[in-house]
């Protein structure tokens with residue numbers, strides 16, 4: 065029996081995708097914040113890519129200054145609320161908590177963070193005042209974590225900022241990609257609306273920047289351009305049958321799930337190909353959509369999986385099973401997928417080798433390929449002098465300036481795909497780079 | 509935006525947060541580090557003839573999971589030569605001309621007082637604090653609290669200091685006394701420019717029950733120490749308020765005792781402190797706690813619309829009254845929010861065993877029920893409840909009546925015989941004694 069039934073209403077959907085880190089109430093926040101030791105040179109701060117002064121904000125919660133706590137968080141991280149929900153805290157701040165060394169439960173930093181930020185968002189508290197206009201204009205391409213973080217920081221220096229976003233909603237993969245049991249659409253969008261009000265940048269939706277003509281226009285109208293475009297669609301594997309109906313790229317599957325919710329397409333018998341966090345998410349999500357059987361097929365061993373152990377545990381908890389050392393060779397079906405053929409493998413000297421005569425078929429009505437996203441190289445190749453590395457990542461200097469001095473870049477498009485928090489940290493750093501460029505270099 | 513500029517009797521600092529005279533102010537290194545972190549002032553570790561200390565020196569009261577809610581020490585004043593301290597005072601002032609550096613002093617004779625006052629002022633101290641508070645060791649030698657407990661002696665020594673001092677003189681008081689206003693008035697009359705309180709409270713934090721020695725243990729023996737930290741805040745707040753409302757204490761107050769966060773500081777200030785001093789919290793968490801304190805105070809002032817500290821100092825003092833002036837007609841009762849209740853029934857047992865039998869259990873439910881006619885509005889249940897805002901006290905009188913004990917006394921309407929029918933508990937429900945049997 066599957067753990068979950070196919071959700072038929074918004075309520076059932078919400079139940080199946082209930083938050084794994086629910087919002088704390090006042091009592092929880094009080095007790096949890098009391099436990100913080102206020103370490104010197106706190107390891108949690110060092111483990112946070114945005115360097116939030118965590119002991120400080122926890123102490124502020126504990127002394128009743130929740131607004132001050134939120135300010136501490138947002139001063140370091142403009143996605144304070146989203147990050148509290150979606151960060152893999154087990155390998156970041158909470159993983160560094162000194163309590164772990166005595167097998168005492170680490171402080172629930174992420175949830176305390178969401179608790180404090182939720183209160184200022186809900187009460188619409190004005191915490192920031194953008195600087196007076198400095199006369200410069202910056203275009204930000206992409207309203208994802210990198211782009212919005214960059215925009216907020218630029219507003220604090222007095223830049224006029226226009227964000228051009230291809231899709232209809234802000235926050236990038238926070239709303240289109242991250243698992244719904246980490247953050248709901250409402251939560252993600254409420255924080256974005258609050259940020260827009262605080263900082264006063266303009267977002268233009270359904271405004272993809274595609275052609276050389278688009279770029280010419282931007283280069284003419286703005287003093288600098290920030291690229292926060294993230295990655296592209298799921299990279300095709302080149303398998304026979306990949307074009308069949310029921311074969312999905314993981315990011316596309318998740319995007320329609322996040323938008324359509326209980327009405328989203330989902331399989332009854334699902335095979336998810338891949339061993340990263342996206343594979344774990346897609347499998348968990350399929351199970352929560354009421355699939356009878358969900359299996360992960362990964363071409364290497366369990367130990368070699370890129371996914372965090374807790375993400376695999378979460379998927380298993382939702383009823384997902386896994387085949388390790390199993391590589392897809394073909395997808396079966398006429399127009400609709402009916403099965404997938406896998407071959408057994410072993411890893412020799414780090415290379416995956418197929419074992420002879422070890423092929424087997426699994427019946428399924430959906431195959432989800434979670435084998436990585438493409439880079440947006442054809443779009444990027446239109447920007448003069450921009451250098452990409454061998455993997456298609458935009459190359460930048462320490463201040464996030466690209467080889468075309470007018471262009472700065474950060475986030476997944478630069479780091480190749482990391483977490484929301486990395487994109488936020490880099491976007492903010494890039495804003496400082498833009499500021500230095502326009503004020504120091506250009507003015508001299 | 510709130511302005512934290514602070515002025516205590518002419519000693520100024522960028523914010524009201526000063527380090528109290530204690531180990532955190534032992535050296536120029538520590539004070540530089542503290543100012544760099546954001547502290548507004550520092551009272552140097554008490555200067556005098558250098559002492560010899562013992563080891564070990566501290567004991568602590570841990571309460572449940574909270575370490576060091578009270579700290580006890582048997583340390584004396586500085587053990588470093590005066591000239592080293594003076595040299596460092598000079599250096600600190602050079603780097604931080606706008607911060608307050610106050611020299612705490614403790615010597616015996618008039619000549620010594622004159623000399624050390626001049627030395628400290630020559631080194632650049634912005635003010636002086638006379639340590640009449642140390643309640644262990646030094647008092648055996650006729651100094652510290654031995655002075656603070658003798659108003660005449662205290663006044664005489666303040667006079668000696670004022671003969672030569674050119675900077676403001678703060679008199680630091682000991683709480684080891686029945687009425688704190690007596691030495692406070694003496695300090696004021698003697699010419700002191702400000703008082704600071706409290707110093708530590710005589711105490712023992714515990715006993716090593718295997719070896720029969722109290723803590724801290726010095727080679728199998730111990731001695732009483734001075735108590736400080738969060739545990740002493742209520743005592744400090746009361747004493748600060750007592751001084752603030754006494755008409756003959758005409759000088760400003762620096763509040764000390766149990767200050768660990770912005771809220772503690774605000775409480776001291778609202779009860780009359782113009783600056784605050786901190787020791788234990790820094791000994792526990794280091795200078796970094798100043799970030800929380802400054803941010804919290806600013807946030808509070810902004811939300812309340814206070815521009816300057818002066819607008820806040822003593823704001824709660826007029827609301828402190830003698831008991832006889834409280835309104836006997838004011839009536840609150842407890843109210844349990846059933847949605848929040850987690851069913852621990854601590855309120856039930858607290859009220860039934862420790863108060864007024866005004867909470868009942870309900871069959872088939874873990875959520876207790878207030879028996880409103882029995883409730884005297886004492887607050888106990890709301891204090892023991894582990895859930896935020898689950899038990900609240902709600903007002904039941906309509907606010908139209910105001911009658912105090914003083915007024916009843918004036919009207920001759922107070923109980924005055926043992927069985928007087930005007931006693932407050934007359935007619936109040938009390939169960940039969942027998943009902944107490946077989947209840948546990």
Ligand SMILES: Cc1cc2nc3c(=O)[nH]c(=O)nc-3n(C[C@H](O)[C@H](O)[C@H](O)COP(=O)(O)OP(=O)(O)OC[C@H]3O[C@@H](n4cnc5c(N)ncnc54)[C@H](O)[C@@H]3O)c2cc1C
Pocket residue numbers: 150151152205206207208209210211228229230231235236237238241242243246271272273274292293294295314315318341342345443474475476477481482483484485487
């Ligand atoms: C399935 C999945 C699950 C994830 N789960 C987590 C998680 O739990 N926790 C976590 O921290 N991270 C997670 N991540 C990673 C995280 O979402 C990304 O690292 C982060 O969103 C990167 O931010 P970004 O701003 O660089 O790019 P994106 O979030 O990708 O934002 C880029 C934005 O740019 C827009 N855009 C792109 N090209 C153009 C163009 N040419 N013109 C105009 N607009 C354009 C896009 O529409 C998008 O809105 C997950 C990622 C995926 C794929």
Ligand SMILES: Cc1cc2nc3c(=O)[nH]c(=O)nc-3n(C[C@H](O)[C@H](O)[C@H](O)COP(=O)(O)O)c2cc1C
Pocket residue numbers: 528529530531553554579580581583584585586612639641642680706707708735736737738740764765766767785786787788789
């Ligand atoms: C170890 C220790 C040493 C102290 N030494 C002095 C001192 O030399 N002079 C003095 O005036 N007070 C001294 N005090 C008292 C503190 O200055 C302060 O009045 C007291 O600790 C209360 O504040 P707190 O609750 O913030 O610790 C000392 C306190 C401690 C804990």
Ligand code: SF4
Pocket residue numbers: none
């Ligand atoms: S704190 Fe510890 S290490 Fe430092 S002096 Fe005291 S006993 Fe020694």
